[in-house]
Amino acid sequence: MLKIENLHAGIEEKEILKGINLEIKAGEVHAIMGPNGSGKSTLASVLAGRDQFEVTEGSVSFMGKDLLDMAPEERAREGMFLAFQYPVEIPGVSTTNFIKTAVNETRKHRGEEPLDAVSFLKLMKEKMKLVQIDQALLSRSLNEGFSGGEKKRNEIFQMAMLEPKLAILDETDSGLDIDALRIVANGVNQYRNSENAFLLVTHYQRLLDYIVPDYVHVLYNGRIVRSGTKELALELEAKGYDFIKNEVDAISQD
Amino acid sequence: MSNLIHTRLEENFRASNPAQGPLSDFSARSWADFQTYGIPPVKHEEWKYARVSALFRDDLQLPISIPAVTAADIDAHRLPGHETATELVFINGHFVPSLSTIRHAETDLMIAPLSEAAAGADAAFIAANLGHSAAYHPDGIQALNGAFAGAGVFIRARRGKQIEQPVYIYLISDSRTGFIFSQPRSLVHVEAGAALQIAEHYITLGGQESFTNEVFELVAEQNALVDYYKIQHEGSTANHVGTTHIRQTGKCVTNAVTISLSGALVRNNLNMIMESEHGESHMYGLSLLNGKTLVDNHTIVDNVKPHCFSNELYKAIMDEESTGVFNGKIFVRKDAQKTNAYQSNKNILVGERSAANTKPQLEIFADDVKCSHGCTIGRLDEESLFYLRARGLSEQNARSLLLHAFAVDILDKIKWEPLRQHVDALISERLQFEI
Numbered sequence: 223m224l225k226i227e228n229l230h231a232g233i234e235e236k237e238i239l240k241g242i243n244l245e246i247k248a249g250e251v252h253a254i255m256g257p258n259g260s261g262k263s264t265l266a267s268v269l270a271g272r273d274q275f276e277v278t279e280g281s282v283s284f285m286g287k288d289l290l291d292m293a294p295e296e297r298a299r300e301g302m303f304l305a306f307q308y309p310v311e312i313p314g315v316s317t318t319n320f321i322k323t324a325v326n327e328t329r330k331h332r333g334e335e336p337l338d339a340v341s342f343l344k345l346m347k348e349k350m351k352l353v354q355i356d357q358a359l360l361s362r363s364l365n366e367g368f369s370g371g372e373k374k375r376n377e378i379f380q381m382a383m384l385e386p387k388l389a390i391l392d393e394t395d396s397g398l399d400i401d402a403l404r405i406v407a408n409g410v411n412q413y414r415n416s417e418n419a420f421l422l423v424t425h426y427q428r429l430l431d432y433i434v435p436d437y438v439h440v441l442y443n444g445r446i447v448r449s450g451t452k453e454l455a456l457e458l459e460a461k462g463y464d465f466i467k468n469e470v471d472a473i474s475q476d
Numbered sequence: 477m478s479n480l481i482h483t484r485l486e487e488n489f490r491a492s493n494p495a496q497g498p499l500s501d502f503s504a505r506s507w508a509d510f511q512t513y514g515i516p517p518v519k520h521e522e523w524k525y526a527r528v529s530a531l532f533r534d535d536l537q538l539p540i541s542i543p544a545v546t547a548a549d550i551d552a553h554r555l556p557g558h559e560t561a562t563e564l565v566f567i568n569g570h571f572v573p574s575l576s577t578i579r580h581a582e583t584d585l586m587i588a589p590l591s592e593a594a595a596g597a598d599a600a601f602i603a604a605n606l607g608h609s610a611a612y613h614p615d616g617i618q619a620l621n622g623a624f625a626g627a628g629v630f631i632r633a634r635r636g637k638q639i640e641q642p643v644y645i646y647l648i649s650d651s652r653t654g655f656i657f658s659q660p661r662s663l664v665h666v667e668a669g670a671a672l673q674i675a676e677h678y679i680t681l682g683g684q685e686s687f688t689n690e691v692f693e694l695v696a697e698q699n700a701l702v703d704y705y706k707i708q709h710e711g712s713t714a715n716h717v718g719t720t721h722i723r724q725t726g727k728c729v730t731n732a733v734t735i736s737l738s739g740a741l742v743r744n745n746l747n748m749i750m751e752s753e754h755g756e757s758h759m760y761g762l763s764l765l766n767g768k769t770l771v772d773n774h775t776i777v778d779n780v781k782p783h784c785f786s787n788e789l790y791k792a793i794m795d796e797e798s799t800g801v802f803n804g805k806i807f808v809r810k811d812a813q814k815t816n817a818y819q820s821n822k823n824i825l826v827g828e829r830s831a832a833n834t835k836p837q838l839e840i841f842a843d844d845v846k847c848s849h850g851c852t853i854g855r856l857d858e859e860s861l862f863y864l865r866a867r868g869l870s871e872q873n874a875r876s877l878l879l880h881a882f883a884v885d886i887l888d889k890i891k892w893e894p895l896r897q898h899v900d901a902l903i904s905e906r907l908q909f910e911i
Binding site: 270271272273293294295297298299303304306309310312313314315320321323324327328331363380384 | 857860863864866867869870871873874877878881882883
């Protein structure tokens, strides 16, 4: 589904990603972990098409197409979803109105008819249950005055509405209390199936107790320095990132 | 202004203003003021962006006679809900009763040509109130309108009448024979306890340039409720200078919403004169501009008496090479203690060559007041744009959605729903939102 090869990217003159290789297949859940400043969020941003980052080398293919050649909206319509670490607040735009536009633009892209009001409402009701989000909240201005938990639930609600093939969750666990974390994880787990895939970007192992990954990768200094299964996350939690840093730094000095 | 145009204005004035008419004194005084002040030159501080002097060209046609305009000519421009509204029509600055339709009962609403009303029982009221705005605009262009005030209209909402259906005023410039100059004048009296909604809508017939120089004065008495709407959606060659002067002579609530969507040079003066304690006024403005349109909003809140509240929010979106100007004056006189006055101006520059000029101007002579002002000029938020695009919205739709969201809190101040929907549709069409 997603194939990243030797990806180098940075901002202005500073290189942040220094040769990422990663392949994600349908049905898989991958977690990217790493210390602060390792490039986790940059990777998520580059994949979603945020234009302040410049890709200097490497390639990314998504569903067999050149991802880096696509505008952010094309990536979304092709089935990529980014749950933002800091969802923006937009006064004057309700979630309902905006997600309707988003759903219909995606349907148009796939050659499908736009949803009529009744079918749209039905779909919304169904997905609202997934993350226990309230209709009243969705009628309000997008994320304006929402709590941290409400914002993240809104992200997962939008994901469920758009039915992406690959969902990238950028630190979705940050700022969540344990109840909100459970709700969000539950939404993800219900949406998870053999046709789609997830890339979880997280600093802590905690999220992975609720969304169990198939693979865990450790990002450090812009490279994936270690890959493994979910046990790797537990090892990191126990030993901290320092043991990986020391290992990697020792190797690069040789 | 050339000698030629001045000579023709003078001929026009002499021809239209018989010395015996009931408004002759007012007109003569205004004409004298016009001679004294002249048309504001470019170097005039209040007129440095709205360069009106350039409009007084030799080819400017003065409205000597009223051209043949039919009801059918107006049909395409009527505002929604007109079937139950009172529709008043001005052609080239002249109020034309034969094209107007009064759908309100005479016991609710009185409407008469200004010169007729001034000759009857309302002579004293008109003498006391017509031209009250002149002191706030000591310039030749305001005075020039006064010289031709006889062609205007007088409207009265009668005491205690809650008038639900609006009054629509269509101010039509017939430019089919050339660059026409129109000077409409209105005086509105909202008596104690009356409620009135009034909307002004500007229309240019024919594709040529037009120039409207309007003065609209309104007096609101104790417990009156006034909702005033000014909708500008003319061609790109329409020029407009207008003064809306709302005076509260009793404790009451007055709201004004000014929507500017097109034109060449547009200057809106809006005055709220708070002459009674505990008065409340709201002033909202939205400019959505493109091409080379210049819209200059000058507002004045004059707090004469204590305990008044005023709130002002003006927003503008400038695309292409358009220019937005905002100048907000708030006067708090020495006796106007406990004044609450708020002002905010927000601008989004979309076009690479667009511009915004904003200037708050507070003159406070009382020592126990709350006044605030603020302004912002910026571009669309990149993070919001990216967020919407990352959900699959095209860049165009993402921009449209954000700009519409910016405008929506002003749109929501239009309380007359058919009018709100109409303006919303015009804005959505301009923003090219599409699925």
